[in-house]
Amino acid sequence: MIQVKNISKIYNKGKSNAFQALDNISFSVEKGELVSIVGTSGAGKSTLLHILACIDNYDAGEYYIDGVLIKNISEKRLAEIRNMKIGLVMQDFALVDDFTAIQNVMLPLDFSKEKRSDKKEKAMAALRSVGMDKFANNLSNKLSGGQKQRTAIARAIVNDPDVILADEPTGALDSKTASEIMDLFKILHNDGKTIIIVTHDKEIAAQCERIIEISDGKIV
Numbered sequence: 001m002i003q004v005k006n007i008s009k010i011y012n013k014g015k016s017n018a019f020q021a022l023d024n025i026s027f028s029v030e031k032g033e034l035v036s037i038v039g040t041s042g043a044g045k046s047t048l049l050h051i052l053a054c055i056d057n058y059d060a061g062e063y064y065i066d067g068v069l070i071k072n073i074s075e076k077r078l079a080e081i082r083n084m085k086i087g088l089v090m091q092d093f094a095l096v097d098d099f100t101a102i103q104n105v106m107l108p109l110d111f112s113k114e115k116r117s118d119k120k121e122k123a124m125a126a127l128r129s130v131g132m133d134k135f136a137n138n139l140s141n142k143l144s145g146g147q148k149q150r151t152a153i154a155r156a157i158v159n160d161p162d163v164i165l166a167d168e169p170t171g172a173l174d175s176k177t178a179s180e181i182m183d184l185f186k187i188l189h190n191d192g193k194t195i196i197i198v199t200h201d202k203e204i205a206a207q208c209e210r211i212i213e214i215s216d217g218k219i220v
């Protein structure tokens with residue numbers, strides 16, 4: 001499903017403040033796996049996840065998703081791949097503050113030519129699956145941290161992607177809410193989704209099938 005071969009990433013390449021965030025990273029993830037990526041702050045976890053999500057590029061190596069090499073692809077085709085295959089839960093939720101929960105969840109459906117009523121129904125189903133249907137019409141900046149995280153997950157799954165990528169999805173939550181969010185990922189995993197979770201929480205990582213550890217941009 002996902003193949004990362006000798007990926008390197010250098011921020012500010014060629015400048016005096018150049019910084020190698022990823023150094024020759026290789027791993028693969030099979031369809032249906034539940035994997036965690038762990039490492040200390042600054043290790044390169046978000047950098048790696050953004051590359052996997054096709055929202056950032058890399059400087060060397062190859063990244064394949066479903067056999068397709070993600071390199072030198074037009075922005076239009078990339079957007080298509082992101083939209084069809086990938087659901088991303090960002091480290092800071094990345095919800096639109098003055099949108100309601102359901103408006104946020106409908107964002108990835110913007111591209112689709114479906115009727116608005118069908119989009120609404122899909123978004124509602126996604127919200128229901130994360131226990132957020134009661135809050136569908138609440139403004140996202142008025143939601144609690146756990147409710148925001150659930151909304152972000154609903155938005156990530158609304159297009160029924162094969163791969164779900166989540167950056168510290170429990171980082172800002174108390175341990176009870178964190179374990180509820182983890183239960184959601186387990187349900188998605190049981191539904192056959194491929195899931196990669198970035199976390200610094202050992203308890204969360206231990207609930208995954210496999211742990212990939214990175215340190216200073218390298219796999220340990």
Ligand SMILES: Nc1ncnc2c1ncn2[C@@H]1O[C@H](COP(=O)(O)OP(=O)(O)OP(=O)(O)O)[C@@H](O)[C@H]1O
Binds near residue numbers: 044
């Ligand atoms: N846009 C950028 N420009 C320059 N350096 C960056 C940029 N983004 C990240 N970095 C640097 O790359 C390194 C890896 O950052 P990254 O955000 O991937 O870490 P992380 O493992 O996700 O950390 P955290 O656990 O704190 O979220 C850090 O040293 C960071 O300062």
Ligand SMILES: [Mg+2]
Binds near residue numbers: 045047091167
């Ligand atoms: Mg990070």
